[in-house]
Amino acid sequence: MEAFDGPLKALMLKGLGGDAAAHAELLSRMATLLRRYFARKLGPTDQDVEDLVQETLLAIHLKRETWDAAQPFTAWAYAIARYRLIDIYRRRRVRRSEPIESAEALFAEEPSDGSARTDVERLLSELPERQRAVIKAVKLDELSTAEAAARTGMSESAVKVSVHRSLKALMRRVRDED
Amino acid sequence: MKTDDLIAMMASDAKPAARFSIPRRLALVGAATALVALAILVPWLGLRDMGEAVGAASYWMKTMYTAVLAVGGFLLAERLARPGVSSRRGLMVAIAGIAALGAIAIAQLATMPAEQVSAALLGSTWDECPWRISLLALPGLLGVLLVMRKFAPTRPALAGAGAGLFVGGVAATVYGLHCGETSAAFTLIWYTAGIAISTIAGTLAGWRILRW
Numbered sequence: 001m002e003a004f005d006g007p008l009k010a011l012m013l014k015g016l017g018g019d020a021a022a023h024a025e026l027l028s029r030m031a032t033l034l035r036r037y038f039a040r041k042l043g044p045t046d047q048d049v050e051d052l053v054q055e056t057l058l059a060i061h062l063k064r065e066t067w068d069a070a071q072p073f074t075a076w077a078y079a080i081a082r083y084r085l086i087d088i089y090r091r092r093r094v095r096r097s098e099p100i101e102s103a104e105a106l107f108a109e110e111p112s113d114g115s116a117r118t119d120v121e122r123l124l125s126e127l128p129e130r131q132r133a134v135i136k137a138v139k140l141d142e143l144s145t146a147e148a149a150a151r152t153g154m155s156e157s158a159v160k161v162s163v164h165r166s167l168k169a170l171m172r173r174v175r176d177e178d
Numbered sequence: 179m180k181t182d183d184l185i186a187m188m189a190s191d192a193k194p195a196a197r198f199s200i201p202r203r204l205a206l207v208g209a210a211t212a213l214v215a216l217a218i219l220v221p222w223l224g225l226r227d228m229g230e231a232v233g234a235a236s237y238w239m240k241t242m243y244t245a246v247l248a249v250g251g252f253l254l255a256e257r258l259a260r261p262g263v264s265s266r267r268g269l270m271v272a273i274a275g276i277a278a279l280g281a282i283a284i285a286q287l288a289t290m291p292a293e294q295v296s297a298a299l300l301g302s303t304w305d306e307c308p309w310r311i312s313l314l315a316l317p318g319l320l321g322v323l324l325v326m327r328k329f330a331p332t333r334p335a336l337a338g339a340g341a342g343l344f345v346g347g348v349a350a351t352v353y354g355l356h357c358g359e360t361s362a363a364f365t366l367i368w369y370t371a372g373i374a375i376s377t378i379a380g381t382l383a384g385w386r387i388l389r390w
Contacts (some may be wrong), residue, residue, distance in 0.1 A: 019192065027185040027189065042231070057181070059186070061188040066329050068260055071260070075263070076261050076263075077262075078262060080262075082332075087389075162193050163187060166187075
């Protein structure tokens with residue numbers, strides 16, 4: 001577990017300091033781990049796996065201030081993943097208890113592959129036009145926020161605020177899906 | 179949307195962490211709770227003779243008790259706001275506070291003449307005290323739940339209970355500026371009842387609105 005925790009913690013600390021590359025690296029590594037974890041819990045072909053991965057990543061991102069640097073990163077991330085998993089059981093109206101395992105459950109090595117579903121894309125399509133334009137420019141066309149700002153005629157800080165708002169809106173919509 | 183795109187989007191949203199940490203924000207909401215409760219208490223019920231109060235051991239006993247419960251609630255809420263941590267410490271503080279006051283109450287009751295026991299248990303305001311404390315806690319409860327919503331409680335009902343205990347303890351401490359009751363047993367029963375109402379309200383509200 002320490003083998004996972006050290007590097008992830010270091011990336012998290014850098015990300016909290018504003019290092020975008022470290023933050024992206026952390027989220028990619030977590031995406032791989034989460035995909036395996038949810039696939040093991042729901043079955044590798046379950047359609048909700050990739051949605052859960054994205055929801056959990058959103059929570060890791062938007063709620064990152066709730067991580068206490070004195071706490072193992074792995075325990076924090078596992079608790080969030082487990083919370084999302086229980087939530088999907090609830091949304092499916094399946095009565096199931098999910099035992100608390102050690103955080104290793106999230107970091108166990110097991111090969112699995114997930115394919116993206118389009119739920120988040122649909123949610124995205126419901127966002128206000130301006131936010132959507134920014135996201136499209138920043139993500140899909142791989143522009144920097146500065147370039148996206150130039151293209152959409154917004155200031156760079158407005159673009160950043162817009163991205164942040166969109167992420168929060170995505171998370172709220174996940175919430176309201178019930 | 180592909181997960182990779184989402185990650186790129188979140189990476190561009192990386193920025194230095196929020197200025198106010200969780201304990202700091204909870205402390206601020208606790209201070210606001212106290213001020214609002216005071217602003218309600220003064221015109222509504224008025225303050226007791228504070229010169230007399232600060233010289234009375236009973237005043238400090240009550241204040242210590244309610245403050246300890248507030249601290250226990252603060253610690254609970256601060257821990258339960260975060261995924262994957264233990265919240266035992268806050269619970270221990272609250273239980274220790276109740277046990278300590280319980281010991282004082284028993285010692286007082288055991289050594290007083292039998293005809294004074296009912297006055298020690300009921301005082302003259304037993305039927306008003308719990309409601310007043312819970313009313314004073316109400317604005318703070320709304321505030322603390324709104325703050326907690328920004329965090330990530332994975333046990334929403336418990337987190338709401340911690341938040342309710344926190345603001346209930348703060349409100350009861352403020353109520354002590356008015357209340358002239360002196361017995362430990364009165365405090366143990368009726369102050370605790372008022373704080374319990376706030377805690378239960380926090381539990382129910384947390385269960386509903388602290389999910390994410």
